[in-house]
Amino acid sequence: MGPNKISHILKRAKEVLQIEAEGILGVVDKLGSNFAEAVKTILKAEGRVIVTGVGKSGIIGRKIVATLNSTGTPALFLHPVEAMHGDLGMVTQKDVILAISNSGETGEITILIPSFKRLGAPLIAFTENPDSTLGRHSDIVINTGVKREACPLGLAPTASTTAVLATGDALAVVLLEQRRFTPDDFRRFHPGGYLGKKLSWKVKKIMHKSQELPKVGPRTKLKNILPKIGENEILWVVARGRLYGIIDAKTTIKLFIKKNKLEMYVKDLIKPIEVINPETSVNEALDKMREKELNVLGIVNEKGHFVGAVFLKDLLKKATFSFLQE
Template identity: 45%
Template sequence: MPIEHARACLELEAEAIRALIPRINDQFAAAMNMILNCHDRVIVTGMGKSGIIGKKIAATLASTGTPAFFLHPAEGIHGDLGMVTAKDIVIAISNSGETNEVIGLLPTLKRIGTPIIAMTGRKESTLTQNADIFLDVAVECEACPLGLAPTASTTAALAMGDALAMALLSARKFTPEDFALYHPGGALGRKLLLTVENVMHGGEDLPIVTPDKTVKEALFSITAKGLGAVLVVESLTTMQLVGLLTDGDIRRSLEKGHEFLDKSVAELMTKRPRTITKDKLAAQALNIMEKNQPRPITLLPVVDSEFRAIGIIHLTDLLRQGVV
């Protein structure tokens, strides 16, 4: 029986979300346009479980380009309404549309002149009747077998909030770089903010040789720099990248003997290797390494706009920075 209730819960909540799709209508578009034209903040409010959903919606809006914060309605009617101005927009969440604390905000909001978007399940409710825009999040029944705990209704409200946030994100042409700006901490921030320049080896750490040097001389350079490869440049003056020689190339050649060690680097190097520029995200370097054909690679030369060698990036550098 409990397992059946669990499955029924998911079915009912999934159906509650599916039922929202036809409600992405003129009212939804009006809410989106109102927020797009707002030059101040979106203030989300709700009591109890609706308040918890409201906090999540406010957080999602704030992290995707729409300045927003959550206002607890009980605190609002005891002074925190001073945070609200006529230039803001309030999204008020209440399944019944009759929650006392939320309704208690309405007289002051009306007096201030703040536009109100009601996210509720009842078109005839006090909240809806006093709102400028109505987002219908009604559900046929709660997923709670007792019909008491807010379940399907809170899921529907959260999904509608997500839909609104994603529509706004699209309308604002919000980019991964914009997203990174608001997520500087943790692994996500590292993936979205860290550039190749931040992790590459350059300057005196850069292993370089010219094509006329012997493989043996290149091997000494590889060993000295400890990066497992050497960049091959046309000359130390021009620094034009012409190839890449790795310790893997050398090991594979050793299977056929050691005579090649006296040959020129030009005979063994990989010509036209994959490269990247220093302004690209470190995550893009990882993508190039992983998607390289016919096999993944562990190093990438870094070049400037004129294809001059300026650095090298190794997979272990990305590992250390938490990009992988």
């Protein structure tokens, strides 16, 4: 394969991604109070979110169900054809129905609308056509329409399904936040999953070891730590293996500007630091950071010796859940 063909393949791939990104941004521009109303409706419901759709919309619907279930909102997928043959019995008045149809005229969906109405469950629609049959008969309509599909024929659902998937993720994330869903809740729902395992890791597995961290003694003069403080955001104040606290680079640099402060000792600028032990779980460390609004914790062993530190950015990167990763 020649370089021209490779460049064409890459050019076309980037165009597809650009079209799909534009589709999501288009939905962002259309998002309004109806989305907030959908969130409130689901939060008030005593039952589950029943998601329905056929074809590619059905596949996206199943993904939305999986995301909702894993983030604290009970959900079920209802296949429209199976619904017409008895599975409609799983829907109750306490549930909320989320119907996905790009055109809003999908026959398998529209034929169920009278049954949904009789059941009395609120109906939310994801569609590009609010004036469609589904749109007109829904209680809440979220416009997920895109200007164009990435498919050159304009036939295969591509940008449109991506936009619906992203809107479903947005719904799940907002519901998660409204329910105050915690990493511990997530871990309980994923006891066998890799993400759940990471939340139950001990911090010793991902901590920065003490020998890797910049340290100074409490009786060191400020003028003698200029190189270290210039290269690091914080310095760890340690003597005989004991952690006394930290020195904040910003505070110290301000003092450097005043020459008469250079003779001060490190001990005069120590800030206290919260500590945990190496056996603390990642989940517990996150809880402590969130509760006390911290971005770093010191780690000391059972003898009180400084053995390392864990930073919030590392926990978020290595051990917590992210919808971009799921």
